[in-house]
Amino acid sequence: MRQVTAWGRLSASPHHVINLNDPSTARYLICHGIHPGLAHGMGRSYGDVCLNPEGTLWVTTGLDHFIAFDDCTGRLACEAGVLLRDIQRLVIPRGWILPVTPGTQLVTVGGAIANDVHGKNHHVLGSFGDHVQSLTLIRTDGEVIQCGPNEQPDWFAATVGGLGLTGVITQAEIQLLRVAGPWLETETVPYANLDEFFRLADDSEAEWEHTVSWIDCISGGGGRGLFLRGNPADVGEQPEPVGHKLTMPIVPPVSLVNRLSLRLFNTAYYHLKKWQAGRTITHYEPFFYPLDNLLEWNRMYGPKGFFQYQSVVPRDVGQDAVQAMLKEIARSGDGSFLAVLKTFGNRQSIGMLSFPQPGVTLALDFPNHGDRTHKLFERLDAIVHEAKGRIYPAKDARMPRELFEAGYPRLAEFIKYRDPGISSGLSRRLMGS
Amino acid sequence: MNNKKRIVIIGATSAIAEQCARLWVQNQPADLTLVGRDAQRIERVATDLKVRSPQSEIRVVQAEFLDPDAINATVVNIVKSGHVDIVLIAHGSLPEQTECQNDLQSCRDTLEINGVSPVLYAEAFAKEMEKANHGTIALIGSVAGDRGRKSNYVYGAAKGLVTRYAQGLQHRFAGCGVKVVLIKPGPTDTPMTAHLKGKGAKLAPVEGVAKQIVEGVESGKPVIYVPGKWRLIMMVIRTLPAFVFNKMEI
Numbered sequence: 001m002r003q004v005t006a007w008g009r010l011s012a013s014p015h016h017v018i019n020l021n022d023p024s025t026a027r028y029l030i031c032h033g034i035h036p037g038l039a040h041g042m043g044r045s046y047g048d049v050c051l052n053p054e055g056t057l058w059v060t061t062g063l064d065h066f067i068a069f070d071d072c073t074g075r076l077a078c079e080a081g082v083l084l085r086d087i088q089r090l091v092i093p094r095g096w097i098l099p100v101t102p103g104t105q106l107v108t109v110g111g112a113i114a115n116d117v118h119g120k121n122h123h124v125l126g127s128f129g130d131h132v133q134s135l136t137l138i139r140t141d142g143e144v145i146q147c148g149p150n151e152q153p154d155w156f157a158a159t160v161g162g163l164g165l166t167g168v169i170t171q172a173e174i175q176l177l178r179v180a181g182p183w184l185e186t187e188t189v190p191y192a193n194l195d196e197f198f199r200l201a202d203d204s205e206a207e208w209e210h211t212v213s214w215i216d217c218i219s220g221g222g223g224r225g226l227f228l229r230g231n232p233a234d235v236g237e238q239p240e241p242v243g244h245k246l247t248m249p250i251v252p253p254v255s256l257v258n259r260l261s262l263r264l265f266n267t268a269y270y271h272l273k274k275w276q277a278g279r280t281i282t283h284y285e286p287f288f289y290p291l292d293n294l295l296e297w298n299r300m301y302g303p304k305g306f307f308q309y310q311s312v313v314p315r316d317v318g319q320d321a322v323q324a325m326l327k328e329i330a331r332s333g334d335g336s337f338l339a340v341l342k343t344f345g346n347r348q349s350i351g352m353l354s355f356p357q358p359g360v361t362l363a364l365d366f367p368n369h370g371d372r373t374h375k376l377f378e379r380l381d382a383i384v385h386e387a388k389g390r391i392y393p394a395k396d397a398r399m400p401r402e403l404f405e406a407g408y409p410r411l412a413e414f415i416k417y418r419d420p421g422i423s424s425g426l427s428r429r430l431m432g433s
Numbered sequence: 434m435n436n437k438k439r440i441v442i443i444g445a446t447s448a449i450a451e452q453c454a455r456l457w458v459q460n461q462p463a464d465l466t467l468v469g470r471d472a473q474r475i476e477r478v479a480t481d482l483k484v485r486s487p488q489s490e491i492r493v494v495q496a497e498f499l500d501p502d503a504i505n506a507t508v509v510n511i512v513k514s515g516h517v518d519i520v521l522i523a524h525g526s527l528p529e530q531t532e533c534q535n536d537l538q539s540c541r542d543t544l545e546i547n548g549v550s551p552v553l554y555a556e557a558f559a560k561e562m563e564k565a566n567h568g569t570i571a572l573i574g575s576v577a578g579d580r581g582r583k584s585n586y587v588y589g590a591a592k593g594l595v596t597r598y599a600q601g602l603q604h605r606f607a608g609c610g611v612k613v614v615l616i617k618p619g620p621t622d623t624p625m626t627a628h629l630k631g632k633g634a635k636l637a638p639v640e641g642v643a644k645q646i647v648e649g650v651e652s653g654k655p656v657i658y659v660p661g662k663w664r665l666i667m668m669v670i671r672t673l674p675a676f677v678f679n680k681m682e683i
């Protein structure tokens with residue numbers, strides 16, 4: 001048994017850890033181990049979706065081999081433990097790029113499929129699952145299922161965004177996107193309130209592939225922030241930035257994130273960036289994955305860990321709901337460094353339990369202050385529920401079952417595809433097993 | 434003929450060796466020969482490297498690891514298709530020490546696969562490289578070979594054998610075109626040490642270890658400790674007097 005924590009570091013619970021290093025032995029290990037088990041990639045999910053306390057974890061990071069790449073068509077086949085970082089580094093110099101990546105590239109292909117992750121370009125290219133052409137799924141009874149958008153599409157729809165509960169993905173084929181190089185033309189535009197945010201979002205969607213915004217959730221609840229947008233740019237050869245990796249060396253005894261440091265940070269960040277506003281050429285790594293060079297930054301929240309609260313609410317009620325949430329947060333004083341506000345495009349996701357839906361998504365980090373934090377979440381839940389929104393399981397460690405059921409109407413359909421030998425902390429909490 | 438660097442890896446499915454191979458082909462296209470015992474597993478490594486570097490030549494050889502005649506034939510065959518610039522001898526196996534104590538068969542297997550086998554491969558390449566007066570023989574030993582410890586002394590004895598052997602080979606080739614590099618990794622995060630991880634052992638990430646190996650082999654240094662701090666740590670361990678050392682739980 002080994003103690004394993006997820007990215008939020010809220011708990012450390014014992015797991016039987018089994019490394020899947022070799023596809024030829026994976027099926028045997030998955031069928032014959034101690035059940036229930038759960039696939040585990042880089043553990044970059046914040047809460048218990050990637051944990052199975054007291055049970056087995058099949059760690060997939062040893063399944064890190066490429067299988068095929070066609071320069072002409074942009075089709076990539078690889079094992080499920082390959083990191084998105086390694087794909088980007090391989091294919092960008094050859095004129096291709098992953099169409100969709102989340103805010104960190106230190107995640108596995110299997111994890112990206114199982115949470116059907118989204119990036120800054122949802123309004124143009126949807127989520128990760130939209131670009132998966134096929135995948136191989138191993139079930140704990142030994143069955144091997146090959147599925148894709150045109151092959152057993154029901155299994156595919158259950159597995160994309162399926163939270164690891166339909167089986168273990170061992171390999172996948174992904175359709176990449178043409179790209180000129182590693183550079184983007186980017187622009188930072190300050191906004192003073194939510195009205196301005198929504199106007200910027202609407203105006204940007206047609207012209208800009210990537211949009212996201214950082215919102216200051218401390219100062220008055222007014223919703224000032226910085227809107228960031230970007231397009232791939234063809235600027236020829238330029239020297240790439242040298243990555244300086246900094247690691248948070250230890251877990252500080254208390255959270256470094258408190259009301260004072262937050263207020264200072266938010267004010268300083270806003271004014272610094274506002275001063276730098278305007279257009280510039282940016283390398284894809286700092287633009288897409290700004291925190292990846294600060295390894296293990298999650299430690300700064302101290303030994304009690306932290307929560308992320310990410311919701312999406314439909315567009316028609318979006319502004320009011322976001323305004324209401326910001327007000328609750330400002331009132332609590334427990335704001336976050338990482339408050340991200342972004343609109344999703346008007347498209348349905350493939351997965352039965354995929355998170356993205358048309359609307360606006362707000363993501364916030366909160367240090368774990370126990371009761372006080374949970375009380376705030378209950379008030380936010382009420383707003384999300386009222387707005388007919390949903391919470392992102394990849395970030396969740398505490399949403400109530402009613403909110404999950406209300407937010408994911410295809411849950412009953414999904415349950416039929418679950419693998420009885422697989423379970424997670426989250427599935428036990430939200431699905432009863 | 435081509436002008437790519439010709440690199441042979443014995444035990445090419447080893448996690449450390451595979452990371453080295455990825456770095457070699459990432460730096461520039463190479464001519465790689467991957468030698469291992471299991472065809473399917475070597476093929477998987479080869480396929481991955483081919484995707485990473487389509488311009489590289491990747492050959493696979495399934496081979497025997499203990500039989501001297503078979504080893505000789507394998508090496509002669511490899512060298513027939515051109516001079517070898519680097520051979521990395523990487524295979525090895527770390528059993529539970531108690532298994533070696535309770536079962537002489539396992540004790541012998543451990544000595545053979547970690548000690549005798551790498552030496553036979555190195556010796557076969559030494560003969561060929563001497564003729565060409567060119568090439569680098571890189572052997573993966575271990576910090577475990579620096580001083581016998583109760584927790585792994587049979588494995589450590591085999592690695593110690595490799596250490597002495599490499600010294601002798603360096604003496605033999607001093608001042609000529611053949612270089613011999615002995616690599617001594619500290620505990621590294623690979624399948625070999627997966628069972629130690631649960632016990633809270635501090636393991637170095639394999640990518641960093643491989644990077645230092647590739648750089649060390651390039652520079653032709655006689656002995657490389659990876660990560661470098663192990664040079665100092667093992668110097669201390671080697672010089673501790675027995676009455677202190679024997680009281681330590683290591």
Ligand SMILES: Cc1cc2nc3c(=O)[nH]c(=O)nc-3n(C[C@H](O)[C@H](O)[C@H](O)COP(=O)(O)OP(=O)(O)OC[C@H]3O[C@@H](n4cnc5c(N)ncnc54)[C@H](O)[C@@H]3O)c2cc1C
Pocket residue numbers: 007038039040041042043044045046049050060080081101102103104106107108109110111112114115116117118119162163164165167168169170291394395424
């Ligand atoms: C800094 C940061 C920024 C982020 N930004 C975003 C973002 O912008 N958008 C977004 O969508 N997400 C974002 N995330 C969340 C992250 O992308 C997801 O949690 C992702 O799924 C993590 O992948 P992983 O490899 O770490 O998987 P894990 O967290 O280990 O596992 C995630 C889920 O996938 C399942 N799984 C993993 N591998 C397999 C497999 N081989 N077969 C079947 N199931 C499997 C697990 O069982 C679990 O349910 C961010 C996370 C961090 C830390």
Ligand SMILES: NC(=O)c1ccc[n+]([C@@H]2O[C@H](COP(=O)([O-])OP(=O)(O)OC[C@H]3O[C@@H](n4cnc5c(N)ncnc54)[C@H](OP(=O)(O)O)[C@@H]3O)[C@@H](O)[C@H]2O)c1
Pocket residue numbers: 444445446447448449450469470471474498523524525526527546573574575576617618619620621622623624625626
């Ligand atoms: N990891 C560490 O902490 C550490 C520390 C010091 C030294 N080392 C040394 O580094 C080298 C590489 O180790 P690693 O960590 O990369 O281990 P690994 O990933 O477990 O690789 C072991 C390699 O040895 C091969 N092998 C094992 N037993 C064999 C046998 N009986 N016959 C033929 N081949 C056999 C394996 O082949 P298959 O794939 O076919 O099984 C595999 O290629 C070894 O010499 C090891 O002793 C490792």
